[in-house]
Structure formats: structure tokens, C-alpha cells
Amino acid sequence: MSYRRKNGTGGITKMPGKRNNPYRVRITKGWLLDMVEGKSKQQIVTLGYYHTRVDAERALNDFINNPYEIDKGKMTVEMLYHEWFDKYSAKLNGVSSERTITSAYKYISNTAIVKMNIRDVKSYHIKDCMDAAYVIVECVKEKGKKREASAETKARIKSMFNLMFDYAFEREYVSKNVARSFKIDKKIVEQRQLDKRQNNAFSVEEIQTLWDNVDKVPFADMLLIGIYMGWRPQELAIIKLEDIDFDFLGGFIEGGMKTNAGKGRKVPIHDKILPFVKKRYEEALELGSEYLFNDKYGQQGINMTYDKYRHRFEKVIKELSGKDYGERPTVHTTCYDKQVITYWISV
Known part of the structure; x- marks a missing residue:
């Protein structure tokens, strides 16, 4: 769903699905002449993702009143996730694979790392994020309860960061992939194996x-x-x-x-x-x-x-x-x- 604004004042779009910050704000960075078609094309970039439409409007108006340079050096983990996932999800074959990633991100969406600049992220930030990951349960039975990430979910979070920073490194947003500089803690690996062994067959x-x-x-x-x-x-x-x-x-x-x-x-x-x-x-x-x-x-x-x-x-x-x-x-x-x-x- 898009919210129409005057030409040249940017745009706000509500992304589909359940997202913690569903409102995407985009602006026109400039125009580029296409030598083949002989036409000028807009260079549209994402300003950020916001929790409510009011927050999105405020961010867009602040940018219009006080423009600043938007480039790869300004990118946060949250912005990287959405840019990467928009492209990565198009290659997935089913909703199950997509849900694996969106679920993992949901567990970290309440942690401080999502607002960090990707160039400032260190391996210990990702480790701390995995340990602190949680969601607030939405189902009626346990609504409002805090559910910490299981060992399996922590492994998925690590895998998600691996792919996100692969994407960032390929595009030279960062100088190296810090997510791949460490392995999952041995305790997490052991807990995953234990959790699997505890599943019982129907008798x-x-x-x-x-x-x-x-x-x-x-x-x-x-x-x-x-x-x-x-x-x-x-x-x-x-x-x-x-x-x-x-x-x-x-x-x-x-x-x-x-x-x-x-x-x-x-x-x-x-x-x-x-x-x-x-x-x-x-x-x-x-x-x-x-x-x-x-x-x-x-x-x-x-x-x-x-x-x-x-x-x-x-x-x-x-x-x-x-x-x-x-x-x-x-x-x-x-x-x-x-x-x-x-x-x-x-x-």
C-alpha cells in the first residue's frame, strides 16, 4: 500500500506481511541519463523502515527539511536486512523458507543491533544479539509473554547474519563479513542436538x-x-x-x-x-x-x-x-x- 505525496517529496509504502517496522520511506537521490534509451531515470533509495506511518512521515519530512547524504555508510542493520531480504526472498521457492528468515529476524528486531550502523558491527555484537534474542508471544494462550530464542533459533539467526553480511561485503558496504568470523558456540550446538533427541515418535x-x-x-x-x-x-x-x-x-x-x-x-x-x-x-x-x-x-x-x-x-x-x-x-x-x-x- 502506497501513500501518495507531492512529486519530489518522497514516498511511503506499507510492506506486506507482519513486520515490526512495515513502513518503508524512499526518496529520489538524483537522476541518471540512460545513454541507450536517451531518457533520465530516477535514482530511488530507501531512507529507512518505521514502526508507524506517523514515524515514517516524520522521518521523511525531517529529511526534506534538512537533507543529508544517504549512502552505504549510513546503512543500519535494519536497513541492510530489508534491502537484502527483498532480493533474497525472490529466489526462495516456498513460504516455509521465507518464514525461517522472517522468524529469525523477529527475534532480534527488539535488540539494539538493528539500529547499529553495519560498519560498526563486530562479532561480539552478533553474539550478544543471539543471546538476547526474544519475541513477545501473540497467540491468545500465552499472549504478552516473553519467549527467548531456542538453540535452533539462535543457529538460524547466525545463518541469517552470515547471508546478510555476504550481501553487504559483495556490494562493498563493509570491508569484511564479521558474521563469518566466528562459529556457533559449542553449548548451542550441544543444546540443538539435545532438543532433537528429546522429540519422541508416536507410539x-x-x-x-x-x-x-x-x-x-x-x-x-x-x-x-x-x-x-x-x-x-x-x-x-x-x-x-x-x-x-x-x-x-x-x-x-x-x-x-x-x-x-x-x-x-x-x-x-x-x-x-x-x-x-x-x-x-x-x-x-x-x-x-x-x-x-x-x-x-x-x-x-x-x-x-x-x-x-x-x-x-x-x-x-x-x-x-x-x-x-x-x-x-x-x-x-x-x-x-x-x-x-x-x-x-x-x-
Whole structure:
């Protein structure tokens, strides 16, 4: 969404998605003659990103009243992130990969490093940032609570800084990539491994409990479909009706994301869950939805998202067993000769 201003006074655009500072301010730095086309083209640069439109208007008006030179030496970590991510996200193949980065940035968006000039950032600033990273929980159940970054999230933050400063170094914004001058602390590595080992597979008894309550607990059928077909949560949530064929080879679903090997794979629909898939299919047609899974009672639309899936998953597990499987559980399954093999991984 853009907010129109008089010519020559810059522009304000609200960036899509959930961002801590969604209002981007851009100004015209000058004009450059294109010798091929024989036309002058604007040189538009980003002044900064701001939390509210009022803040953006104030920053733009301050610049107009007291112009200053905007160049790479003025760039903050926040500005670098948005410039880099605008280009990097265009190369990503799915929302899952994009969410990995936006989630990592969200954890550091409240720390002091985002306002630092990128040329002033040292390795210890990034280390301190990783240790101090946190978010304020937005979901209703724990709304307002402070959640510190897990070992896995800290690793993702480090990876994000690696890529951001690769970008800055290539464009000579900085003289070296300080993010790659150190490795992740050994304690973080050990904690990541421990967290992964603590994830437990569904037992035969637990799967049977799902079967015993599939008609009593909402979305228990969705968990069983995930178990018997091996879809990642995000893959499961975005299955479209057009991806389903009930006739060929007894029925299959085509989908997948994240890796080249996982994309566009055709997964047979297990006989036991075929009725669930058909029922969901018919419900989607009645709702006028193009997606297999829908939440008709959802307050933010009927379409299933990863966050909705996670919430429904945790609610089913807790209701049936009282167990809490952590912040972001992911079920992966593989079916061979009708035998179901289930295991857990951290994401």
C-alpha cells in the first residue's frame, strides 16, 4: 500500500506481511541519463523502515527539511536486512523458507543491533544479539509473554547474519563479513542436538488413541493423514483440491516443498485414511475453498496455515494425552508396503 505525496517529496509504502517496522520511506537521490534509451531515470533509495506511518512521515519530512547524504555508510542493520531480504526472498521457492528468515529476524528486531550502523558491527555484537534474542508471544494462550530464542533459533539467526553480511561485503558496504568470523558456540550446538533427541515418535498406542477419538476430537483426522502420508505441516496445510487424484493408482496427492527431491512428489493415499481425505475434499467444495484443509470456525479466514496447524496439533495432543510436544512440532512419516513409520524432527 502506497501513500501518495507531492512529486519530489518522497514516498511511503506499507510492506506486506507482519513486520515490526512495515513502513518503508524512499526518496529520489538524483537522476541518471540512460545513454541507450536517451531518457533520465530516477535514482530511488530507501531512507529507512518505521514502526508507524506517523514515524515514517516524520522521518521523511525531517529529511526534506534538512537533507543529508544517504549512502552505504549510513546503512543500519535494519536497513541492510530489508534491502537484502527483498532480493533474497525472490529466489526462495516456498513460504516455509521465507518464514525461517522472517522468524529469525523477529527475534532480534527488539535488540539494539538493528539500529547499529553495519560498519560498526563486530562479532561480539552478533553474539550478544543471539543471546538476547526474544519475541513477545501473540497467540491468545500465552499472549504478552516473553519467549527467548531456542538453540535452533539462535543457529538460524547466525545463518541469517552470515547471508546478510555476504550481501553487504559483495556490494562493498563493509570491508569484511564479521558474521563469518566466528562459529556457533559449542553449548548451542550441544543444546540443538539435545532438543532433537528429546522429540519422541508416536507410539503404536498413541496412534491408536488418535483412531479411537478421530470422530470426537476436531482435527485428529488431519494428524492421521499427516502420519500416514508423510507431509510436513506446511505441505499438509497448503494441499489443493487440484493436487488430489482419487482414481489413478487407488488415489494419490501431489505436493511437497523445501527440497528439490521433495517437490512435486506423488504420495499414495493409504486405504485407512482415504475416507478422511474424501470427507475433507467434499467439505472444501461446500465451503468454496481450493484447499483440502479448512477451519470453518477460524476468526482469520477458513484457510489452514502453519500456525493454525500447530495450534490444532498441540490442542489435539494435549487433549488426548496431556503431553506438550514443544513450541513447533513437525511430524514426518514414511509408508512402505502399508507399514507406517513415524518419527519426529525439530524445525
